[in-house]
Amino acid sequence: MRPMTRSFAVDLRGLIDLLSEHLYAGPEVYVRELMQNGVDAIRARTDLGDTFSPALTFDVQEGRLTFTDNGVGLSPDDIHTFLATIGRSSKRGSVEFIGQFGIGLLACFLVSEEIELVSRSARGTPPVRWVGRADGSYTLLTGEDAALPAGPVGTQITLRARPDRAAFLLPDRVASWAAEYGALLPYPVTLVGPAGSVSLNATGAPWLDHSRGEEARRAATLAYGEALLNAPPLDFVDVNTHAGAVRGVAFILPWTPSLDARGHHRVYVRHMLLSEQEEQLTPRWAFFVKTVLDAGTLRPNAARDALRDDADLHAAREEIAGTLRDWLLELAREQPGRLRELITLHYLSIKALAAEDDDFLTLFLPWLPFESSAGRQTLPELLGRSGGELRFVADLNLYRQAAQLAAPGGPPVIHAVYTYDHTLLERYGALNPQVRVTRLSAADLVQDLAPPTPAERRATATLLAAAQDTLAPLDAGVRLSHFEPAALCAMAFPGAQRDLHRTRQTVGPSGGLWADLLDDLKDVGDTYAMDVHFNLNHPLVQRAAHLPDGPLLRRVLGMLYVQALLLGHHPLTARELELLNGGLLDLIGVALGDPDASRPAPHLN
Ligand SMILES: Nc1ncnc2c1ncn2[C@@H]1O[C@H](COP(=O)(O)OP(=O)(O)OP(=O)(O)O)[C@@H](O)[C@H]1O
Numbered sequence: 314m315r316p317m318t319r320s321f322a323v324d325l326r327g328l329i330d331l332l333s334e335h336l337y338a339g340p341e342v343y344v345r346e347l348m349q350n351g352v353d354a355i356r357a358r359t360d361l362g363d364t365f366s367p368a369l370t371f372d373v374q375e376g377r378l379t380f381t382d383n384g385v386g387l388s389p390d391d392i393h394t395f396l397a398t399i400g401r402s403s404k405r406g407s408v409e410f411i412g413q414f415g416i417g418l419l420a421c422f423l424v425s426e427e428i429e430l431v432s433r434s435a436r437g438t439p440p441v442r443w444v445g446r447a448d449g450s451y452t453l454l455t456g457e458d459a460a461l462p463a464g465p466v467g468t469q470i471t472l473r474a475r476p477d478r479a480a481f482l483l484p485d486r487v488a489s490w491a492a493e494y495g496a497l498l499p500y501p502v503t504l505v506g507p508a509g510s511v512s513l514n515a516t517g518a519p520w521l522d523h524s525r526g527e528e529a530r531r532a533a534t535l536a537y538g539e540a541l542l543n544a545p546p547l548d549f550v551d552v553n554t555h556a557g558a559v560r561g562v563a564f565i566l567p568w569t570p571s572l573d574a575r576g577h578h579r580v581y582v583r584h585m586l587l588s589e590q591e592e593q594l595t596p597r598w599a600f601f602v603k604t605v606l607d608a609g610t611l612r613p614n615a616a617r618d619a620l621r622d623d624a625d626l627h628a629a630r631e632e633i634a635g636t637l638r639d640w641l642l643e644l645a646r647e648q649p650g651r652l653r654e655l656i657t658l659h660y661l662s663i664k665a666l667a668a669e670d671d672d673f674l675t676l677f678l679p680w681l682p683f684e685s686s687a688g689r690q691t692l693p694e695l696l697g698r699s700g701g702e703l704r705f706v707a708d709l710n711l712y713r714q715a716a717q718l719a720a721p722g723g724p725p726v727i728h729a730v731y732t733y734d735h736t737l738l739e740r741y742g743a744l745n746p747q748v749r750v751t752r753l754s755a756a757d758l759v760q761d762l763a764p765p766t767p768a769e770r771r772a773t774a775t776l777l778a779a780a781q782d783t784l785a786p787l788d789a790g791v792r793l794s795h796f797e798p799a800a801l802c803a804m805a806f807p808g809a810q811r812d813l814h815r816t817r818q819t820v821g822p823s824g825g826l827w828a829d830l831l832d833d834l835k836d837v838g839d840t841y842a843m844d845v846h847f848n849l850n851h852p853l854v855q856r857a858a859h860l861p862d863g864p865l866l867r868r869v870l871g872m873l874y875v876q877a878l879l880l881g882h883h884p885l886t887a888r889e890l891e892l893l894n895g896g897l898l899d900l901i902g903v904a905l906g907d908p909d910a911s912r913p914a915p916h917l918n
Pocket residue numbers: 346349350351354382384385386387391395396401402403404411412413414415416417418419468
């Protein structure tokens with residue numbers, strides 16, 4: 314048999330289904346695709362050197378929509394080569410145009426069975442009338458074949474609503490989509506509907522309008538920002554990059570955003586809206602701004618809902634990062650009062666940037682607040698109180714205890730638990746060798762506790778033995794120490810294998826294989842899940858030292874231990890909770906004169 318060579322056939326309906334189900338957000342994207350083609354056509358005609366007043370118009374009447382652009386138009390050859398060949402585009406490879414894949418016009422089949430296009434090319438060829446159908450057939454008439462009126466240069470596309478998609482051709486809805494997509498177009502977009510003609514855009518971005526002077530430009534830009542944020546922005550920064558030709562503004566938010574508030578930026582490509590959720594072009598740390606950017610030469614993806622992640626995008630992002638950074642630096646130099654105001658709201662964002670950039674860190678760190686046992690303080694304030702040493706804790710529970718231990722007026726402990734804080738402090742220490750930066754561990758805190766004297770040791774032997782005996786079943790080791798503040802009865806620190814131990818206790822006896830495994834691991838070392846220090850400075854502990862060993866003393870020690878756990882914000886195991894409940898009931902019983910109230914507690918005898 315002779316080999317046969319054939320061409321692929323395309324099932325257009327299958328392709329349309331694919332686009333509508335998997336590529337596009339909804340049928341309304343046909344409005345965007347029509348407008349993008351109009352914008353590209355206007356661009357192509359401008360490139361030819363023609364003088365004309367660009368305009369886009371929607372005419373929507375009773376289920377019929379006609380979209381007109383006065384762009385470059387199509388010749389009969391263009392129709393065959395580009396329009397009627399799916400996947401072929403006259404724009405491929407050029408960064409000037411939005412379109413590039415040669416499929417956009419098919420979006421019109423999401424709302425209409427037929428696309429009727431009438432066009433006259435700016436290159437002087439005869440007018441054409443083309444009707445494409447969703448079944449894959451099309452008809453073409455050229456001015457030579459039929460008496461087509463020679464109309465103006467440009468293209469008119471008419472769609473008739475499919476019965477199930479009538480809602481997508483209602484004038485109000487078309488107007489709102491077109492206004493959204495085309496808000497920044499620098500020429501008029503108009504809708505002609507049953508109620509007359511409506512202008513849908515303000516022709517251009519206010520930040521680019523220098524015609525009425527700088528003050529008017531600023532006022533118009535801030536008014537745009539206020540409408541965008543629903544509150545007046547603190548300020549704005551102009552963005553103008555070489556890579557990707559991005560123009561736009563970054564509005565400084567008048568509130569503190571949450572740390573994960575990324576991806577809320579608005580991005581346009583060649584003046585057409587691409588996304589309200591942009592997150593690639595604005596640097597990661599810049600959550601103190603909301604940007605509105607128009608990328609002149611960056612490329613959108615095929616779905617047109619994000620930018621293509623390529624080298625140009627990365628380079629543009631670097632430039633935008635530089636612009637924001639320079640703006641902050643200038644603010645620090647020129648308007649320190651305003652910088653202080655900005656820092657109050659946005660210090661987390663500035664910390665995030667400082668963590669990535671040493672120069673920025675050196676300049677800004679002295680301004681930034683840190684939480685500490687002495688309240689919210691800047692580093693110079695903290696250094697002033699601590700004689701040149703910065704002591705920080707990077708674990709929340711440990712910080713709570715360290716803050717309790719820090720003597721008023723003594724060196725403060727810095728809360729460096731959250732994002733960036735400990736990185737910043739350690740970088741600051743590395744860049745400033747005269748400053749000692751110390752990360753405190755549980756062991757460091759315990760070192761500050763004074764052990765009992767030999768005489769005290771003898772006097773508290775019963776107390777210690779009773780406490781060890783009582784608390785060992787709860788996986789807690791016991792120490793008796795002196796520490797300040799004296800008002801603190803006891804303090805509990807995680808032992809070296811805390812997580813392992815407490816997991817084992819939470820899993821409990823019914824934990825099966827997992828519990829067995831943890832039991833085996835327990836024998837690896839002789840530490841306890843928790844270490845509790847009873848404070849010999851506290852009157853209650855001193856009194857307990859005089860009690861004989863028995864149910865009452867053990868109940869008191871158990872309760873003090875649970876209280877220490879609660880103060881340190883350590884989660885309670887089931888047995889500790891039981892102990893707490895039993896102890897509270899006993900106390901209530903004693904208060905009500907119950908003779909059984911001081912019976913031995915479970916686990917404590
Ligand atoms: N309004 C128009 N004026 C002039 N030419 C047009 C117009 N609309 C479509 N075309 C021509 O038809 C071709 C196919 O258009 P289509 O919208 O399907 O794809 P595209 O714009 O090239 O790429 P993409 O799929 O990325 O949008 C275009 O490349 C262009 O040559």
